Amino acid sequence: MSKPKxxxxxxxxxxxxxxxxxxxxxxxLDLISIVEPVEWREAMSExxxxxxxxxxxxITRMEDxxxxxxxxxxxxxxxxxxxxxxxxxxxxxKNNFDLDDVKKCVYGESANMPHLDxxxxxxxxxxxxVDFVVPGCPINIKEFAYIIRCLALGKTPEIPTHSVCxxxxxxxxxxxxxxxxxxxxxxxxxxxxAVCPTGESWCYGxxxxxxxxxxxxxxxxxxxxxxxxxxLKERMLLFNSKQEPTNV
Amino acid sequence: xxxxxxxxxHHVTRVEGHGNIAVKASDGTIEKVEWQVPEAPRFFEAMxxxxxxxxxxxxVSRICGICSVSHSLAAIKAIEDAMNVQVSEQSDxxxxxxxxxxxxxxxxxxxxxxxxxxxxxxxxxxxLVASHPDVVKNIIALHRIANQWTEDIAGxxxxxxxxxxxxxxxxxxxxxxxxxxxxxxxxxxxxxxxxEVVLSLADKLPGFIRETEYISLVDSVGPYAFYxxxxxxxxxxxxxxxxxxxxxxxxxxxxxSTAKWAKWHRESYAVGALAxxxxxxxxxxxxxxSVADSFGxxxxxxxxxxxxxxxxxxxxxxxxxxxxxxxxxxxxxxxxEKLNVEPREGNGVGCVEAPRGILFHRYELxxxxxxxxxxxxxxxxxxxxxxxxDFESLVPQIIDRxxxxxxxxxxxxxxxxxxxxxxxxxxxxxxxV
Numbered sequence: 001m002s003k004p005k006x007x008x009x010x011x012x013x014x015x016x017x018x019x020x021x022x023x024x025x026x027x028x029l030d031l032i033s034i035v036e037p038v039e040w041r042e043a044m045s046e047x048x049x050x051x052x053x054x055x056x057x058x059i060t061r062m063e064d065x066x067x068x069x070x071x072x073x074x075x076x077x078x079x080x081x082x083x084x085x086x087x088x089x090x091x092x093x094k095n096n097f098d099l100d101d102v103k104k105c106v107y108g109e110s111a112n113m114p115h116l117d118x119x120x121x122x123x124x125x126x127x128x129x130v131d132f133v134v135p136g137c138p139i140n141i142k143e144f145a146y147i148i149r150c151l152a153l154g155k156t157p158e159i160p161t162h163s164v165c166x167x168x169x170x171x172x173x174x175x176x177x178x179x180x181x182x183x184x185x186x187x188x189x190x191x192x193x194a195v196c197p198t199g200e201s202w203c204y205g206x207x208x209x210x211x212x213x214x215x216x217x218x219x220x221x222x223x224x225x226x227x228x229x230x231x232l233k234e235r236m237l238l239f240n241s242k243q244e245p246t247n248v
Numbered sequence: 249x250x251x252x253x254x255x256x257x258h259h260v261t262r263v264e265g266h267g268n269i270a271v272k273a274s275d276g277t278i279e280k281v282e283w284q285v286p287e288a289p290r291f292f293e294a295m296x297x298x299x300x301x302x303x304x305x306x307x308v309s310r311i312c313g314i315c316s317v318s319h320s321l322a323a324i325k326a327i328e329d330a331m332n333v334q335v336s337e338q339s340d341x342x343x344x345x346x347x348x349x350x351x352x353x354x355x356x357x358x359x360x361x362x363x364x365x366x367x368x369x370x371x372x373x374x375x376l377v378a379s380h381p382d383v384v385k386n387i388i389a390l391h392r393i394a395n396q397w398t399e400d401i402a403g404x405x406x407x408x409x410x411x412x413x414x415x416x417x418x419x420x421x422x423x424x425x426x427x428x429x430x431x432x433x434x435x436x437x438x439x440x441x442x443x444e445v446v447l448s449l450a451d452k453l454p455g456f457i458r459e460t461e462y463i464s465l466v467d468s469v470g471p472y473a474f475y476x477x478x479x480x481x482x483x484x485x486x487x488x489x490x491x492x493x494x495x496x497x498x499x500x501x502x503x504x505s506t507a508k509w510a511k512w513h514r515e516s517y518a519v520g521a522l523a524x525x526x527x528x529x530x531x532x533x534x535x536x537x538s539v540a541d542s543f544g545x546x547x548x549x550x551x552x553x554x555x556x557x558x559x560x561x562x563x564x565x566x567x568x569x570x571x572x573x574x575x576x577x578x579x580x581x582x583x584x585e586k587l588n589v590e591p592r593e594g595n596g597v598g599c600v601e602a603p604r605g606i607l608f609h610r611y612e613l614x615x616x617x618x619x620x621x622x623x624x625x626x627x628x629x630x631x632x633x634x635x636x637x638d639f640e641s642l643v644p645q646i647i648d649r650x651x652x653x654x655x656x657x658x659x660x661x662x663x664x665x666x667x668x669x670x671x672x673x674x675x676x677x678x679x680x681v
Contacts, residue, residue: 012289012290013313014310014311014312014313014316015312015313015314016310016312016313016314016316016406016407017313018313019313019314019357019406020405020406022357022361022391023391023395023405023406025388025391025392026388029377032374037374040372060289060290089310090295090307090310091290093295093296093299093307094290094291094294094295097294097295097297101294102291102294102295103291103294105291105293105294105297106289106291106293106294107289107501118289118291137310137407138313138404138405138406138407195403195404195409196403196409198403199402199403199404199409199410199417199418200410200417200418201403201409201410201412201417201418204306234300235303237299238299238303238306238307
């Protein structure tokens with residue numbers, strides 16, 4: 001069996017998820033033994049045809065929408081890499097504002113120059129079909145390696161469907177609500193190893209929500225600690241702002 | 249037959265973010281030389297409006313995956329400046345340690361993974377594994393040390409968790425610091441070996457020289473400046489307080505770029521490792537100075553390609569100073585601190601040296617500590633005009649060469665600045681009074 005050819009493409013993002021792939025160091029060499037990287041602008045000058053397209057970043061411009069559609073057409077499998085691609089991430093905070101106001105705030109008098117055009121942020125899955133996701137900001141590199149290994153072996157990867165609280169308990173962390181903080185652990189998809197609460201800070205929900213969040217349990221926790229749903233929503237804005245673009 | 253040169257590099261590779269190179273010439277007459285930045289803008293200054301001082305760092309860290317520590321530190325310092333929060337000496341030292349880890353992480357990534365292939369005649373680090381295994385193994389080991397270092401202090405490699413307004417949510421344990429010290433001691437011989445490799449390839453770096461203005465932090469009372477200090481320039485004897493950074497950067501919009509350009513005393517200026525080296529040379533610690541000497545490097549360097557050498561020297565500098573800092577922290581012992589920050593109205597500036605140059609954040613906060621206005625001026629923005637001016641000077645000197653060679657020299661020039669383009673596309677036109 002020939003090795004699947006893999007290409008990595010980036011759209012609007014910080015490129016921190018690609019950096020996590022670089023940070024695999026020697027383990028990249030193991031991955032290269034089962035897949036063949038053919039295009040990766042941040043690290044390589046080579047270009048070529050591909051079977052698996054890995055997409056980092058959100059779609060924020062019409063020209064990018066055309067590009068992602070072309071990539072989708074060329075790829076057998078398309079993977080969304082990181083919060084920006086999977087749920088829109090911090091880029092979607094923009095969707096809470098009027099678009100003209102956003103442009104004017106940043107570019108002032110020059111806001112109408114054609115090359116500065118933008119539209120509401122979309123996750124990759126809002127533009128093309130996504131086959132698999134690697135959630136998180138940044139991604140968990142072990143999860144990424146697992147997903148790539150599964151695909152190289154023709155298996156279907158599965159990511160956690162339970163909440164961050166489960167992993168947090170395993171780490172024996174004290175609950176962040178005990179520190180009077182608003183933590184999104186109860187409704188956020190696990191898989192990060194509860195890295196933020198372990199760093200003694202609240203969860204921002206960067207991995208997106210679990211498939212079936214126990215909303216009533218979350219409400220109970222909020223009530224128990226004297227917090228409101230509004231408090232929760234404020235914190236959710238960071239990575240989980242409006243999931244549908246408001247005006248395209 | 250007339251010789252026509254038409255170079256269009258769409259999305260330069262092995263740089264962070266998207267940049268294009270366009271050169272057009274016929275019969276030696278240059279019609280167009282352009283460094284273009286088409287990166288999708290992300291509007292961070294607009295997005296942080298209304299967000300709490302507690303959340304700002306976690307948002308702006310996402311401006312850049314490679315310099316997330318620097319953005320975090322600049323934001324936290326600006327918030328503390330706005331709310332008049334003082335931090336302990338312990339927090340200050342641990343922050344500097346965290347900041348140094350990013351300098352090394354970023355410089356090793358840049359010199360080792362992104363630039364070394366050019367010097368060793370390869371397209372990427374992948375074929376280097378076979379052709380130069382020892383070099384690659386050393387780079388990987390150094391990169392791993394730097395990553396672990398950030399993780400030990402920031403809670404993870406990218407997008408710090410533990411840093412908070414007022415100090416830290418969690419300090420590294422004394423045991424962690426001892427482990428880190430051993431790792432950094434092990435990094436010293438590896439860095440020397442890397443410096444030797446770069447020295448042996450130094451003749452591959454083009455001898456291009458163009459005088460320009462260099463700007464970086466300088467600190468008359470502190471160390472080689474990365475974290476504290478004022479704004480210094482090679483064109484200007486005095487220093488400017490960071491609170492007045494808008495007077496220095498003078499941003500303007502160019503039709504070639506989604507990112508703004510900057511100028512101060514000349515039509516462009518440069519920031520980054522070479523700027524810091526030119527302005528902070530006297531503060532280099534002994535080992536770092538000896539590495540600089542081995543390259544024969546003295547302040548007053550105007551060859552942009554030598555930025556990569558300055559990055560190697562800085563890696564030695566940050567490791568050398570960190571070993572001192574760790575000793576100081578272990579001697580005094582890590583003491584728990586309670587974060588106790590009350591929001592208040594204010595306007596503050598935070599300035600640090602990101603690996604690729606001086607970085608400014610300004611926030612205006614309301615009495616609840618929510619952001620009203622934000623402005624960030626990013627190093628790569630400050631370098632764009634200088635890259636363009638370098639192009640305009642370099643291209644006529646090399647226009648007779650093979651187009652492939654011209655293309656490579658221009659790409660290498662862009663890479664030498666270590667541009668971080670996704671950072672550089674955010675700014676604001678608001679005047680603060």
